Amino acid sequence: MEDDRNLDLGHVACVRCSKAALLQCPKCLELKLPRVNASFCSQGCFKESWNSHKAVHTALSQKQEGVTHGLQDPHADALARGWMYCLRKGQSRSSELPNFDWTGPLRAYPISPRRFVPDHIPRPEWASTGRPQQEMNSEWQNSVEIKSPAQIAKLREACRVGREVLDVAARAIKPGVTTDEIDRIVHEATIAAGGYPSPLNYHFFPKSCCTSVNEIICHGIPDARPLEEGDVVNVDVSVYLNGCHGDLNETFFVGKVDKASEDLVRSTYECLEKAIALVKPGVRYRDVGEVISRHASLNGLSVVKSYCGHGIGELFHCAPNIPHYARNKAVGVMKAGQVFTIEPMINSGVWRDRMWPDGWTATTADGKRSAQFEHTLLVTDTGVEVLTARLPTSPDVFPWLKDSSQTVV
Ligand SMILES: [Zn+2]
Ligand SMILES: [Zn+2]
Known part of the structure; x- marks a missing residue:
């Protein structure tokens, strides 16, 4: 060739x-x-x-x-x-690296051309337009939908497929693999399951998942940078299937990482676990941020304020908006049948974020590392169902989960 x-x-x-x-x-x-x-x-x-x-x-x-x-x-x-x-x-x-006052060691790398989605895959409207118009005009931006049993059944499947896709990506992570390769794996696994990768062309996002390395908080664009030994990388997967979106993410270790990074990622995992343990009918949405913030502070970490958990279903992002920080002003209480994500972003230094010139990549203001975990959750009559929960087949990549007698909640 x-x-x-x-x-x-x-x-x-x-x-x-x-x-x-x-x-x-x-x-x-x-x-x-x-x-x-x-x-x-x-x-x-x-x-x-x-x-x-x-x-x-x-x-x-x-x-x-x-x-x-x-x-x-x-x-x-x-x-x-x-x-x-x-x-x-x-x-x-x-073809020129943009000028920017980079906050840490990471730089932008070139990104590959847009990936192809076969015609038989049902797609959200932004696949062709770049704009989620129905989502922006929807009444569900202002009130929180109670999902019907039929909607819940569809969401359950979209979320399980999302989990399986993230697990495929997790198994591919090792030094030398580019985040573009992770994106290719996510893209192909999603399509193989009959789904559309929700991020692709959402507000013109150019790739099929987000990969956020080291000081990147979220919305990192998969690119030509090979992962390096000692990196941490968050992979955020969203799948559109059955007319519904499922959304989850995890932060992975690339080879052996330093103690501070391992503690950051473990504490972030615990922040999400503690928030999930709170979820049941009658709990105020604003209390989610209190629990997360308390656990982060105890570990000497800070909580990102610019990005929040969100309602999800037939729309990718809708009400409620769920801040992860303390003393937030979120309104309302949880009700059975509501579905939303909790996705704390926890920083090892300051909580403040800055935007790369690409308009997507959110980095820590001080260039120190950040981690994130996300689940899609259903409020049940008695508590919560984690729709994107780990499966018996999920890869064993978190040392704190290896000993099942140790529970973090
Ligand atoms: Zn996500
Ligand atoms: Zn999300």
Whole structure:
């Protein structure tokens, strides 16, 4: 396979919609630019994309001149394969690493082209539009839906598939594996189960899951960076199946990590366990943050305020909004039949977050590490059902779960 551009385009998605790409931008071909980011399903999508797409011609030509003049990008191989840096929320990409006052050691790496979702997979509206319009206009942004038994049965299945997909990703984590490879595994496992990876094109998010390494709090974009021994990486998986979303995440160790990182991840796991133990009808939503905050403080850790748990079901994100920090102003009490996530993000340094220029990646303000765990939960008559609970087949990746006589709640 001497020339990448002669390969079958069947596994590449149209830059604009998620259909299979059948044609390529002729200008890109003429300039011998990489085929990816230049693939379209139809003339219609090509024309609609022209204004944003044409910037690729100048950016990539300059890049290629740069290479011939000896300017080497550290990620030249990924760039040569047509991967680009995500520049900002939306679909703009560039071959230049954006300038930013990076808060820690981690940097953005180029991201691969959008992955293809086969036609037989039922998809949420943003798969083609990038905008969750029904979700934004829904009455369920203001009041909390009580799910019917039929809705609960569907959610249970979406959540179990989400769990199985996360478990497949967990088994793949080791030094040298890129987060893009984790994304590919999540994407393919989701589709194999008949689901659509909910994050893909949600508000134009470019990938099928979030991978948040070390100081990244959440919404990290899978990219060409290989995981390194001693990293921690959160993988956040959401699956759309049966018209419902299931959402969960876990933070994994890459090889052997230092004691402080192990304590951070374990304490974060415990924060979520303690919050789940509280869930039952009549409990105030604002008490979730009290329990999490108390356990984090006891361990010398801080709680992120910018990102919250959320209602979920036929909508990916809806009411209630559940802060994880103390003295929050969340309203309402839990009722049987309500479904929501709790997903504390716990930092080893300050609680404050900052946004990378890509408009997605949330990092700690001081560059110190952050961890997160998330479950989708159903309030039952007597307590809680963890819809995304670990299965007997889930991989044994958390040392504190190996001895079942030790329970953390
Ligand atoms: Zn999630
Ligand atoms: Zn979530």
